[in-house]
Amino acid sequence: MSHARLLPVLTWRLELFTHTVPVPFAVYFSAVTGSLYSLEEYLSMGAAATIAATAMLLGAFYLRYIRLKKASYLEDRSSVDPNLLSSAKSIYITQPIYESFVIAGRWFFGVLLAHLIVYLIVGYRPNLIATIPALYLGIIPISFISYLFITEYSIRPALSKNKFREVEARTRLFFPYSKRLLVVVMAMISMPFSLLGYMLYATVDGRIRLENPLLHLAIMAFLFSVPLVFTAWMVTEAIRSRLSSVTGFLEEVGEGNFGLKISPSSLDEFGKQEQRIGKVVERLRGLYEEIQSLNEGLESKVEERTKQLKETADELGKSLEEIQKLKLSQDGDYFLTSLLTEPLHSIQLQDSEYSFRSLTIQKKKFNYKQKERQIGGDISLAHSIRLRGKPYIAFVNADAMGKSLQGAVGAIILGSISRSMIERTPALYRNVWPERWLKNWFIELQKVFEAFDGSLMASAFLGLLDESRGVLYYINCEHPSPVLYRDETTMFLEPKEKYFKIGHSGIGRNVHIEVFQLKQGDVLFSGSDGRDDLLIQSEIDPDDSRFLEIVGKAKGDLDRTYELILQEGEITDDLSLLRIETPKRNLASTEILLKDRNPEKKNGIQKTVSVQECRRLALEYSSGKKYTKAGELGLKYVQRRPTDTEFLFTVSKLLRKSGKIVLSIDLGERYRMRNPIDSDNLLHLAEMYASKSRLERSFQLLAEATAISPEHPRAKKLSEFLIEKTAQISESSEDRRILR
Incomplete structure (x- = not known):
């Protein structure tokens, strides 16, 4: 050019x-x-x-x-x-x-x-x-x-x-x-x-x-x-x-075209290799010409050629040395990347009764400065946070897509975003409900990974554990189902909805938060697909239940579980395990302290009832249309039994009837994050937002409800009300403009 x-x-x-x-x-x-x-x-x-x-x-x-x-x-x-x-x-x-x-x-x-x-x-x-x-x-x-x-x-x-x-x-x-x-x-x-x-x-x-x-x-x-x-x-x-350029040159040389020449065209390893290859081809070209012209003095020619072959071997040896240098340089890059990933594999709990342990075995091993290290896409971390004045533990076990460096980059991004979310919690999210915090975490990860247009994805098990109640809030993004070890038996913790990998463009924003009540002495294992991809008799084991049996044989012990995995077969992929054990105490409250308001006594009468009795009383007061008392009892119940998702919606409706709209909206939104396709709740929220003149939010929820239940009898009535309300606001704004 x-x-x-x-x-x-x-x-x-x-x-x-x-x-x-x-x-x-x-x-x-x-x-x-x-x-x-x-x-x-x-x-x-x-x-x-x-x-x-x-x-x-x-x-x-x-x-x-x-x-x-x-x-x-x-x-x-x-x-x-x-x-x-x-x-x-x-x-x-x-x-x-x-x-x-x-x-x-x-x-x-x-x-x-x-x-x-x-x-x-x-x-x-x-x-x-x-x-x-x-x-x-x-x-x-x-x-x-x-x-x-x-x-x-x-x-x-x-x-x-x-x-x-x-x-x-x-x-x-x-x-x-x-x-x-x-x-x-x-x-x-x-x-x-x-x-x-x-x-x-x-x-x-x-x-x-x-x-x-x-x-x-x-x-x-x-x-x-x-x-x-x-x-x-x-x-x-x-x-x-x-x-492609170097390969094309070698292919032509391989076909006997020794007249080609090549020299460095860039300031990198490819340029160095072009220089070495050019010298080797030049040597081979000389040898080829000598063979063609060989007709006499065979003995002297053989000696001369032997000398030339030795020189060629020396050049090839130098090329091998260059390759070894490149390998050392690559291991140096791996080493630097491993230094970035190691701090992210962290478990930092503050005065917690819960036990968290992790084990990570990356498939890619390398030696750098006489030390064996590893690099890969698996990551596990757990950190203590506080939400609404209560202690929680945020944790994740994830597997970033790709081998070696690509997977490590995904793990670095996932770990960095997670640590950033945790560090920002005291300033930005300390007063949010656990469902909202978990949803925000998932959305932050999804937005960043989605920007890579499918070239970077990760399967993950995202969890948020309420330390005081033992309630587990979680999202499973195409990650192997965790295994629960309880009372010497094992079972899979199967979600109602399992999402695609983080970064997949098909994931929507209506996240489904799963809730599960842990009991005293429970052990929960979350692991990457390396736990299942075992090479047994020259074939990858198709039995996903094998890990379930291994955890049972190991009686929930992490080290013993890893030993049994190695005994079963050869690990063919990155492997990470995160073990969670609950304390040896009753996690779910069984009693609630109630206070009856007595006008003749300043402090009233206090009594203790069971949690289920509190639920029954809330429904009984609701039947008697005593919505204020019913709402108070229902709120006490869901605070002690947050896993009762359906009753969460019931309490939201009771609070609405008692006039506590803001608190009713909070519970309705929590229920929506657990069950985003309940059209009754969507319309319930839309009506309350409309009563607060938040028409844009009300229209959004109405559209979601209509998409799920187009013929819902309340949808048409609410739509007419919102249109009329919007028109009134527009007329009022126009009147104020004319008066000016």
Whole structure:
């Protein structure tokens, strides 16, 4: 490709990426988080971004033009001085790294220039200035690595010319794929974490207020997915094209075409291998020519050829050494990744009577600095939190899709999001119900994994354990069913609904929360599919109940369970087990203290009744239309028996009849998270929201109920009421506007 064609093609590809992905994203992010409210401020921001982007584009184009012009000049003059061709190749081969640093500088100075222009037009905006570090962390890494791969892809045709195959570049720069992939992973993690993290911090801190947060989150998710998916595609395409190029060259050599030449065309391991392969092929070509011309002096030729073969063997030995170095470098990357995953495999409980133990055996083993380590996608963690003043334990046992590094990246993302959710609980979620906390955890994981468009998924068992009651709230995302060991018998804890893996696009937002009452001395085992994928007599065992029998034989002991698994067969996949044991005390309360209000006695009369008696009394008062008393008793009952899901709905209706609408809505929403397809509850909630003038929420719930039960008799009546209510509000707003 000539200089006249290379310059516009390279500029078009690079600037198309920059001005269709990072630049609009940066402007949108700054506008949303920079507290810009008026049209003038938005226009000023747009003008500043346009001026800064144009200035940086022209500067980068000028630098690119000068450099490629020089390379073209040296290439044209190489007929006079052959050494100039090597200098020209050096410019071309280092152009990708040069472009990467140029785009980093463009963003660094361009963001400062844009903010300076905004300052000169509309004045000082502290919230806008505060977005600069987040923009740097979120955009510079992804632009750096994208420019590297785009430029390499564009420069490669120029380096494929035959004259460049015969010379080597004069440069010592070397950018291995291990470091490239590390930069890719860091860029893909830092972009959503830095930008979304700042938005969350600014929202909590009160610096910004978002009128429609779901819309902004949807826009941000879309804008995140474009550069992340593009970068992943570029990395995959770069590796594929390089392997295809080397494979095609070797295939032609294998067919006897020894006239081909190859030399390094990149500053990575592929370039090193091209150099080695080129030398080996050159040797083989000489040998082939000697064999063709052999007609006399056979003895001397054999001796000479033996010497040449020895030299060839030495070259192959050097190639083997290079491969061993690459293997050591790869193990170093594995080692660094394992250091990132280890802190996430944590169990941190505070003054808990419950016992949590985990065991993780990753399939991928490697040695680094005389130490054996492991890496994979399985992860288990458990942490103490407090919700509404009560102690809970949040835990997860998960298996990220993919082998070795890919699975480890999924485990890192899942563990990091989970730890972030736990750390943010005291500030943001301490007053929410356990069902809502668990649902928010699941949705955060789903949104991030879904952004990878199916290339990164994970099966998981997400749980939240009420320490005071022994009540387990959980969601099973296509994970093997946990095994309950109770009274020396075992059983599967089968959910009513098992979701697809986290990251699957088919998962909806109406999450079904399962509830289960644990008893004293119970042992619960959650494990990845490595527990079932045993190789027995050269075949994978199809019997999923084998693990159930193993837990029973081990009597709920974790170490003994692992020993029995090894005795049954060979483990063929990553294996992780999380063992939960309840304390040796009665977890479910059997009595409730009631207080009868007596007008003649100031403190009333106190008495103790059984939990079931309290339930019966609530229903009895309800039959007598004493809804206030019925609601109070029902509320006491569900606080002691939170697993009675159906009665939760009954109490919500009693509270509504007694006028406690807010508390009734709380219980109705909890019931909805456990049973999202109950149309009666959906209409019940919609009617209460309508009474509170929250019409948008009421319309949403009405639509869900209608989709489930189109002919429900209450749906039509509620729809007419909401339409009439909306019209009244519109007329009232119009009247106020006319009066002004």
